[in-house]
Amino acid sequence: MTTATMPKKKRQILPKEQRRQQLIEATIRCIARDGLGSITMHMVTQEAGLSLGIANLHFKTKDNLLKETLRSVAEEYHGGQIAIMEGHRTAGLADRLASLLAFQLGRGVTQRQKMAVWFAYYGEAGARPVYQKIVSASDRMAALTLESLFTDIIEEGQYKDANPAEIAMGYSALIDGLHLALLVTPREISKRQAKAIARNFLHRAFPRHI
Template sequence: VLACRYDILIPSERPLKVKKKRQALPKEVRKQQLIHATINCIARHGLSAITMARVTQEAGLSMGIANLHFESKENLLKETLLYVTEEYNKGQRTILESGDFASTAAKIQALLDFHFSVAVTQETKMAVWFAFYGEAKSRPTYQKVCSLSDAEAALAVQQLFALAIREGKYHNLDAGFLAAGYTALIDGLWLNLLTAPQQLNRNSAKKVA
């Protein structure tokens, strides 16, 4: 009886349920969540089927957050393209600017390993690359980003091959032609990995290159 009376007299001491609030994450974290969700949506549905609603559902975020950080679908797509482009260029730059390799040949091998690494040849990443490149001719914004990325990558590879030619004292070889041929080969193998993975895997593609 005393327990019942005590329970009635001091109800404030009973534990109260507190409703959890969604954690407020930094702006860059939210943006990356939306960009990664966009990458997954492009890989699954294609570039033309992308909507803000689809991306926010994939990310588990509200339309309000997406509009706050990107304002429009076009801005979100551009930022996604810039993200995957910079990620790729940064990885390549790390190799090409490193002074830790024993020889130029070792650096070329490291570059080849990078081009067929798991990070670069993920199906989602390659699907995004080719989706944007397919739209580049009709979308000046995409074309500009893709062209700048291609130019940076081509120049870096050309300089590496030029160094190999000088060190090896090779004659009648053009570093520009070698770089163009190498890039075309890599692009073709990436496309095969994306469209016919049952016929060509990552390790086989690297051996071909």
């Protein structure tokens, strides 16, 4: 068969959601590498190996793409936490607490690429109300679920004078700080050390549960 008679290779047609996910994942890689302020649609489509027309078809504008990327990252992180905290109804409270810690400082969450993107959006949230709205909504839902979990643990363990709201706020701040330390100063703290620090915090609060 000559070149002239060879059939042309057809472009693979993928479902809409799969194409959208391709573009979101490419956006995550670009933000982690080049920073949020440098992102262009052309940059993302090159990274994804797709045409600009495909990106415009699915997201219309760069702002829409960036909003959906933030929403995807937030849902992955907070959705994972919430599923552990309230979704595993058959698991005991101690098991949920251990699973939550393993998730928050596990390999999936502490990938440098994911953490870089998360903190890039947090840095812009103050100046971009739309980012702040997305971040605040997901943060609030996770915070309420964490407080509810800690309330149940306090009741079960009969931890006197323990304030679930204060413990939840302190623990969330600690986890955020550990994530930032792992991103910015990875030579000074390992994931194992970060997990030990968080576990010690929980053990002091709930010694009979972890």
